[in-house]
Amino acid sequence: MKYDPLIKVAFVRPPLSEHAFRGTGSYYRNLLISLKKEDGLEVTAIENGAPVGNFDIIHYPYFDPFFLTMPLISKKNTVVTVHDLIPLKYPDKFKSGIKGLFKWFIQKGTLCRSRHIITDSHSSKKDIAAITGFPQKDIRVIYLGIENVFRKISDNRILMPVLTRYQLNTPFILYVGDINWNKNIPGLIKALSFLEKENGAPQLALVGRGFVNNSGNLTEINKLISDLNLDGKIKRIADVPPDDLVALYNLAEMFILPSFDEGFGLPLLEAMACQTPVISSDRGSLAEISGRAVFSVDPNDSGQMGKAIKKLLKNKELRDRLVAEGILQSQKFTWEKTSRATVNVYKKILGIKEY
Structure with missing residues (x-):
């Protein structure tokens, strides 16, 4: 479908290299690929701080409250993707220091001057509105997609060979x-310890x-692993090739x-797409994203988590049901849907009729 006029979008590369492959890097890479396939859209990847004079929309697909990832002043229509604000939601668990708080003060002001915020879940939307005061009507929830x-x-x-390699x-x-x-x-490790004491735990x-x-x-x-004598049961593996x-x-x-909170939870959907049964907490975005396709546990109860693992190991019928429901749930999340919904944000800002 064509739409007129042509929308010129600057898509700003995330500044932190450690997010190049997973997390924010995956979002940036996959959304950029999908946006470039949209008719009526001219998308250019630019470096943070590059000139933006010829663009209709500037989209920052990354936001960190404690790093200066956006210009202080922008005369352009700015869209910012805020995946979550978990560090600000739990300040006693994420120590930012004086410099971090000062940068958050600056980042918050810059964020609140944006035209629109995109976020990954309704859970994150609620947090963003509460923490920043940004109008909820200008925060749009757009779910992420799963790579094919x-x-x-x-x-x-x-x-x-992969089993052997690791x-x-x-x-x-x-x-x-x-x-x-x-x-x-730590809660997951304690759940493994619970199993090990009962009848032996899997790796x-x-x-x-x-x-x-x-x-x-x-x-x-x-x-904790050492204290619980679980060194022989746990393999710690760095980032692996896709x-x-x-x-x-x-x-x-x-x-x-087993998270206490999440802004989305993409690995959960990746596992479902690979037809692997999933155990998940129901906190933050996880119940929203997983639907009925997971075995839900209380993240504060490692004993319950251990029992859930034990039940899933022994109950093939339950595993098969979760796999079947996971296939259907994971199919709801595509980068094409993410891209189309993102274009609608651009169009809303420019006063163009949405899809």
Whole structure:
């Protein structure tokens, strides 16, 4: 479908290189590819701080409250994607320091001068409105999509080398993500300990660069693993190539996301697309995104989490039901839908009729 006039959009590259492949980097890359396929839209990727004189819309697909990721003043129509404000929602768990608070003061002012905010979930929309005072009518929820590479694989010639490469045994439980407080990794480790004391626990694979890069959170996690004598049960794996990640989802007996809060929860949907049953908490956006396609647990109750893992290991009928519902749920989330909804935000700002 063509629309007139041509909309010229500057799509600003995220400034932090550690988000290049997952998280914000995945959003930037996949949305840019999809937007470039839209008729009537001319999208140009630019560096942060580049001239923006010839564009109708400036879209910042990344926002960090504690880093200066936007110009102080912009005369252009600005759209900002704010994935979540979890660090500001739980200030006692995310220490920003004086410099961080000062930068947030500046970032908040810049954000509130934007024409529109895009966010990943209704949960995040509620938080953004409460924390910033930005009008809810100008915050649009647009769900993320799943890349097509996340799919069921049955070919052992693809799967077995990955199992060997990462020294994993089947069955194993999979977690993919970072190690911030809201991810509740200690709760997951305690759930594994609960199983180990009962009758023996399966292996747990923790995938993400946070599990190998030194940090205060990792020190605490490693100490807990050691204190609970679980070193032999837990594999810590850095970021893996996309093809290997797809294979790990396929190989896992289940995927688990035990978060205290989330802005979206993309790994949960990736696991569903690979036909892997999912255990998840129901906090933040997770109930909204997962629908009925997960085994829900209380993130504050590691014993309950352990029992859920045990039940899913033993109950094939339950696993099959979650897989079937997960396939249907994951199919609702595509980058084409994300792109089309994003174009509608641009059109609303410019006074052009939406799709």
